Amino acid sequence: MSESGEKTQPRSFFYRFRSVDALLGERKELENQEIYFCPPDQLNDPMEGFKDLFWLGDEIVWRNLLKHYLACLTQSLLTAFIMGKDYDARLARNFVLTMPSTLPTEQVKGIHRRVCDTFFCIYKLADLPAMLASHTSALRREEVGFCLRAVHGIALKCVMKILREVGCLPDVNEPPTVPQITEEGVLKNLFKVLNGLKEHQVESKPEMLAALFGASAHIHRQMDLIRYLGVTDDLSRAWHAIFYAFPEHYVDSLRDLVYFNWYAACFVTDPTHAAMWGHYGDGHQGVCLKFRAEEREGQPPVLTLHGITGWHGGPNGGSQSYGDILLPFERITYTDKLPEVDFFRSIGRFPVPVLESQWYRDEQGNRSSCADDVLGNMSEWHQRYLASFKRLIFAKLRDWEYEDEYRLTLMSSLDSFNEAKDRKLRYRFADLEGIIFGVRTPLAEKARIIDIVGAKCKAEGKKSFAFSQAIYAAHNGKIEIYPLDLIKFN
Template identity: 25%
Template sequence: SALLEIENGTFHFASKEELNDPLEGFVRVFWQGDKMAWEGLFRHYIYSVARALELYILKADDETLYHGTLVADVHCYKNNFFEKILLKLGEEFITDTDVQNLAGVYGDNCLKVSEKELQYILFYIHNNALIKCLEEFKKNKFVPAEEAEKQIKLLNFSLSVEKLVDAIKKVFSNEKMRVQTIESMEEIFEEMKEFSYIMKGAENDIFLHGKGSEEQIYNNDGNSVVQQHRKWLIVMADFPKVFVAQLRDMIYPKSYVVCFSKKNDNSAMWGNYADCHKGVCLIYDTGDEAKLKVGGRHIPLDVRAISYGGESIECNFFQTLGRLTMVQIREWLLGVDGVSSCYEAFSDVE
């Protein structure tokens, strides 16, 4: 990349994953809000489950299923029949007893929830969400009735949300104890997830596209049976994790940086970055007249010093929706009985 920079007069902007410090640019996201905020989150969860199911039926690739299934704005389907289906699913889902119990215990007690705990919560209600989507898709003839009923039957084993809520209530006042309780249940959670993989994947006929024959290595589209099972498992078993990862990307999009050093005589840097002292050091002018061309436009080359802190940054998801419009933010924070108090965080529009 250094040679290309010299030859073409370009800079390589690295993603956070390419940087050698795993905590570089890392933000710890948590979820803490009232009952309405949680209801809004659960509503968008079933929107996204329905979107994932739709994309699977349309034979989307793995990348799309992992990164293109979050419905950030349900009204992007305005004047589309799919919008009516999503809105109906959302209203039915957030009034479901299990969903109401979870929204109540986490919202009424304003509990602070980590990414791992959120995945765990969503795993408990995922089957319910997927069954509701399949039933609605069957009703609207998006999927053959026989196929939908077969999948619903396979999915129709439920985890006790009531027991989960009771366990949380016993320790909700002590965040550390609640986290320890969740962690102690993690092994059971992973075993149940593994069980769901087997029950819903490996022993399941190919859903919707493909003949479902064990002897057939490839289906009619040239996709291997293994590839198709993997895609179906993304929707059926992995989606709580996929959804939470997309929530992070929604509030903190991909970012890229190019890094420089103020000094050219640091021995450790010559050793690490200059081929063990055999390379060269390039010196750049960053004065007021320096301009950097990005996407066909010339913009100021704004070089800033890096400030290293001792602690990672934390932010509350429900109060970090500033990338969305005010209408979209309100939709995310809308519950059965009105808008969440978290909406006040966005009262300063500027």
């Protein structure tokens, strides 16, 4: 209870390690009272954002996947011819969000239709979707990659043929050498492998499948590396991304179709862990910010931040609206295996009409059975989808368990936080409970931090602030925190 007799909200504390440069350098995080939210690929764990996808669907969705592959390849080829040596394989990730119906021009849409017609008329490729659908067990990343690598040369040949026929390929930036493709032999081997899996019931043995296709992928990656090492000019290396590496980049980029983008700010509840100071506190030269969170009964504690809350229209176009956001501190779950994601039933980045027409319908209008699990009851599917998304972003392998991490997350189906500047959310100075200096934090940097905090305290009428010092305690070999009680503000 407060002195006035009012009931006060219980509080808990969370700690955030930062380098001095992040606080005082160009970012000015302390002066601006900002918390920066990182995309998964900027976090320390390379498995952040990894989605353990599997594919299990009928002929309709498999055929649409191949059509989507051809659409991405068409755009990549056009871009590579324009950019030449400056082409980067990572650009394919930008194309993966494009569906055949949303290709940039009517001409490109027409090219894609011709490419698909040509592709599915070659040998028995029209039967490939049905053969993939006939597998009763899910296909994993390596199996899907194996199939795409097998048809990639033929797909490449189809796209280039159609582009040349319509006069869409410029004369500049011609590929140094075009791989020679023996269509029938390659496809016979692919169908032989897929039929063999069923005949010998290998498809029902995940460990055997993983070993078989994992070995194939390992050999393929080595061959790709050898080919890449064999060329020295930038143009040849740029085309390597199209000729050889494209199937792998495509499979990797499919993860972007499943969940929308998310961003995280990481915290802990124990500021005395020496390894955490070493990893995230700039080798003990940084600091640790202590935040006070508001407890809520039966729910995770929250921190109030100021940032984008939505969009609104106007005479000059749309603009962002800003306000307070209550973000909960969610604890990371540590596991021996990351969550699996059913690709064909988790495509959440497209509006329902696009999902219905481009993934769950064939050219004759027949509907995929996968649609029943998604569109049958959108409310239930959406709840399952969000629960699966949450399991993914709050799961890490058990190797990281020592961190005992909590995190705040930002996410938006409208991709409102794609720009880094929009992921710098401002906290209330009153919620910054204290600052702990590292064992090796330079004296000059401590003084600069104290001066900035002092100015903020003066503006808010505070006469003290909870500064502390981390010390290595020789008697027990641990990091201990001692308050700097003598630092006061006039």
